[in-house]
Amino acid sequence: MKKIIFLIITISVLAAIGAAIFYNEVTSYAMNYNLRLSEIQNEYDTRLIDFEKDKSQVINHLQEYAAKGKASVKCSINDIKVTAKEDELQLFKVHYRTIDNYIINKYIAFITIKDGEITKTENFKDLQ
Amino acid sequence: MRKRTILIMLIISLVILSGCEIKNFRENYALYKNQEENERVIAELEKDMERSNNEVKIVFDACEKNKNSAEEIEAEIIEYINNNQVHGYDINNSSINDEAFLEYNLIVLKTHLMSYVEDHINDALPEATVSDRQQAMEKFKDELTEKAEIMYFYDLDNSRLEQVIFYELDNGLINMFSMLWEHEHLIDTDFMAVQEFGL
Numbered sequence: 172m173k174k175i176i177f178l179i180i181t182i183s184v185l186a187a188i189g190a191a192i193f194y195n196e197v198t199s200y201a202m203n204y205n206l207r208l209s210e211i212q213n214e215y216d217t218r219l220i221d222f223e224k225d226k227s228q229v230i231n232h233l234q235e236y237a238a239k240g241k242a243s244v245k246c247s248i249n250d251i252k253v254t255a256k257e258d259e260l261q262l263f264k265v266h267y268r269t270i271d272n273y274i275i276n277k278y279i280a281f282i283t284i285k286d287g288e289i290t291k292t293e294n295f296k297d298l299q
Numbered sequence: 300m301r302k303r304t305i306l307i308m309l310i311i312s313l314v315i316l317s318g319c320e321i322k323n324f325r326e327n328y329a330l331y332k333n334q335e336e337n338e339r340v341i342a343e344l345e346k347d348m349e350r351s352n353n354e355v356k357i358v359f360d361a362c363e364k365n366k367n368s369a370e371e372i373e374a375e376i377i378e379y380i381n382n383n384q385v386h387g388y389d390i391n392n393s394s395i396n397d398e399a400f401l402e403y404n405l406i407v408l409k410t411h412l413m414s415y416v417e418d419h420i421n422d423a424l425p426e427a428t429v430s431d432r433q434q435a436m437e438k439f440k441d442e443l444t445e446k447a448e449i450m451y452f453y454d455l456d457n458s459r460l461e462q463v464i465f466y467e468l469d470n471g472l473i474n475m476f477s478m479l480w481e482h483e484h485l486i487d488t489d490f491m492a493v494q495e496f497g498l
Contacts, residue, residue, distance in 0.1 A: 197327045200327070200331050201326070201327035204337055204341075208341070215348050215352065216352040218355055219358070222455060252453060252454050252461055254450060254451060255362075264450075264452050264461075264463070279475070279493060294495070294496050295493035295494060295495055295496055296493060296494050296496035297491055298472070298493060
């Protein structure tokens with residue numbers, strides 16, 4: 172009887188050790204895999220991705236800015252360009268036009284963006 | 300009674316914790332089971348990363364090369380303002396090609412800047428002597444070249460660069476002369492007069 176109990180305990184301990192080793196292997200593989208994935212993500216050159224993100228933010232901001240207070244104003248973006256990043260700042264130059272009651276006006280806006288946040292908007296009307 | 304309650308609570312907690320751990324383990328095990336597939340995904344991502352980074356580099360390198368060419372023109376314009384007083388060009392429109400047209404636009408920009416300097420001095424000092432006028436002209440040229448702001452905007456979709464020269468006139472208007480560069484060649488020019496405008 173004692174022998175059987177001893178055998179059962181030994182088998183249980185061995186099974187527990189085996190399970191722990193297996194558990195450890197599975198967990199460390201998963202951790203390692205996730206780490207490799209995040210490393211790859213970090214190594215992507217994010218300049219174009221950042222630009223696209225900032226660009227859509229600038230467009231949204233400008234459309235709200237142009238239509239401020241007037242539901243009838245429609246704003247369309249004609250051209251959008253960006254400077255190289257300097258001191259974490261990027262300047263967007265946007266040519267856009269507004270249509271309000273069949274009157275078309277052309278504008279140029281300079282929008283400064285820092286860390287994904289718009290910090291300055293300068294607006295000019297095209298006189299031609 | 301209290302001991303039993305504590306024991307039951309402990310058991311429930313253990314069951315919940317092990318339940319969470321089992322859920323975690325199942326996710327990890329699913330990854331472990333598909334090692335071959337995971338390696339393939341990682342290899343693909345690495346390849347894509349390399350390709351994507353290369354593309355980004357090409358776009359930004361092209362813009363930098365355009366910028367070098369743009370800076371040469373910029374230096375030419377500044378030099379022109381500082382060294383010339385003569386302007387007035389004649390161009391035969393029937394034989395004009397693209398290159399000549401761009402060159403013509405640059406000449407227009409240069410002569411516009413020069414005539415702006417001269418007009419400003421003539422208005423400001425109508426009765427001045429030649430030497431005073433000359434001195435004032437030099438001073439105003441310096442002011443204009445200092446005041447003129449030159450900026451470079453990337454058109455990343457087309458690997459182009461737009462070089463913009465801004466200069467503010469006395470009446471508050473701002474002139475913007477822009478040059479578009481592609482593969483280090485000037486391909487277009489544009490001129491705009493604008494005024495600051497708050498909506």
